């Protein structure tokens with residue numbers, strides 16, 4: 001077991017006010033990782049106070065200077081990439097290649113947002129009067145509350161922390177109770193990069209600490225990624241206090257394969273999108289919408305491929321599929337496999353725990369003969385379970401994709417350019433891939449989903465700045481006198 005983890009409040013590493021801790025366990029070995037502070041409302045209060053006080057000078061620090069700190073964050077993350085990746089694999093289970101990718105997303109975002117320090121573009125536009133100037137600029141908001149999940153314990157917080165910081169906000173970060181060690185190691189990078197005390201505060205703990213953040217009057221924005229049930233609760237709490245809320249919740253993503261698809265390409269993409277990260281990505285593929293003609297060959301190849309995947313500890317170089325994050329997650333997968341069988345879907349491969357002494361492992365699973373209205377075709381399972389639904393045409397495939405309660409990512413495999421462009425036009429998800437799996441978003445484009453996946457906000461890209469900034473419109477009258485026409489215009493328009 002490693003050293004204990006602490007909260008980071010006002011530039012100091014400290015225990016929870018109560019002194020209480022909780023333990024997390026390596027999902028591959030079930031060994032304890034380290035005790036972490038079991039924070040409560042009083043700890044959140046201290047963190048918000050520190051963030052509020054640090055905001056006074058951080059908002060006035062020129063954005064290019066803030067950007068320099070973000071560049072140092074990028075350098076330190078690069079230096080510590082291996083160490084952070086190994087810690088993450090031990091704490092939440094995904095294989096090393098994937099945890100390295102997770103850290104890389106934060107590196108990319110740190111460079112991208114560091115550069116925003118010299119842009120943060122607003123705009124000017126002509127105004128109605130002579131000797132008058134108008135512009136719109138982005139302004140910081142204040143204290144931001146971040147509530148994040150365990151499946152991307154560095155990447156997801158980085159999509160929130162880095163844009164929030166470059167815009168001049170200060171932060172209270174409440175990570176998942178499954179990944180306190182990785183979160184603390186990530187926050188340490190900001191401390192070592194020279195971020196002033198109180199600008200980024202870490203409070204570890206469970207849902208009650210998150211709820212205290214969502215309920216705090218001095219927190220003006222809540223950015224949440226996690227389950228739909230929790231997200232909607234957070235939304236309701238925060239909305240009752242008039243906060244801006246950005247939500248990133250569930251997914252039930254599909255890959256469509258048309259008869260003319262490149263079979264080998266589709267098999268690779270489906271396998272990694274469905275079983276990579278043990279199916280625990282919000283963009284993971286959990287529905288395969290396959291056209292009748294190619295179905296027999298595709299299913300046969302997918303079953304063969306699934307049987308070659310090595311399930312095991314993510315620290316071992318030859319492992320393809322790591323464990324589920326905890327016993328609860330595995331129970332949920334087991335429950336859904338039973339539901340699938342009871343609903344009459346045909347289990348072709350997997351459907352059982354992997355044969356290992358310890359850990360929360362589950363074999364890659366494929367169901368065929370799944371109909372659109374079965375629960376395994378509609379509900380988020382968040383595990384290595386893929387459900388194949390047969391369709392007759394592109395139109396039917398799009399309809400099946402779009403009827404999901406969620407709308408994060410979708411993909412189509414076809415060699416027909418007309419079909420591809422129709423799919424781009426008609427698929428109603430926030431992310432669309434052509435001849436590529438449903439995972440692998442890049443930080444320079446907006447990330448987020450339609451329908452039940454979110455509330456219309458986006459992360460990453462320039463759109464990601466919208467959560468963490470307010471627009472300020474500025475009018476400068478340099479005529480030195482009251483301009484008569486303005487009064488007339490105002491009275492005509494009935495303006496206030």
Ligand code: ADP
Nearest residue numbers: 147148149175176177206207210211226227230
């Ligand atoms: P997951 O299934 O990913 O664990 P959750 O939605 O339960 O998803 O958790 C996502 C984040 O939300 C975690 O940081 C968790 O502690 C936090 N959380 C859980 N319940 C609440 C709540 N009632 N209010 C605020 N945050 C919460």
